[in-house]
Amino acid sequence: MHWLQLLLAILFETAATSALKASDGFTRPGPSLLSAAGYACSFYLLAQALRVVPVGVAYAIWSGAGVVLISVVAAVLFRQRLDLPAMLGIGLIVAGVVVINLSSSASGH
Structure with a gap:
C-alpha cells in the first residue's frame, strides 16, 4: 500500500506542477486551485508513504x-x-532511482 501511496503522490505532484505552469503566476483561478489541491494531495500521500518507506528513499x-x-x-x-x-x-536521475531501488538496503527490499 505504501508504494501505491508514493506512486499516487508522484502523479498528484506532476499534475500540480502542470497546473502551476498553466496558472500563469497564479493569475488564472482554475489552474491555481488545481495546483494547490494537487500539492496538498501529493504531500498527504507522501506523508502516508513515509510511515513505512525511509525518507531518503521516498524523497529520491x-x-x-x-x-x-x-x-x-x-x-x-x-x-x-x-x-x-x-x-x-534526467537519465542520471532515473539511473539513481533504479540503483536505490534495486541495490540499496535502505529501500526496504
Whole structure:
C-alpha cells in the first residue's frame, strides 16, 4: 500500500506542477486551485508513504520520478524541448532511482 501511496503522490505532484505552469503566476483561478489541491494531495500521500518507506528513499523516488514525468508533460502539453545535457541529466536521475531501488538496503527490499 505504501508504494501505491508514493506512486499516487508522484502523479498528484506532476499534475500540480502542470497546473502551476498553466496558472500563469497564479493569475488564472482554475489552474491555481488545481495546483494547490494537487500539492496538498501529493504531500498527504507522501506523508502516508513515509510511515513505512525511509525518507531518503521516498524523497529520491518522489522527486526523481516527478522530474522525469514533468519533463514529459512539459514536452507534450507546453511544447518545451529538452537539450542533450538536460536529457542526460534526467537519465542520471532515473539511473539513481533504479540503483536505490534495486541495490540499496535502505529501500526496504
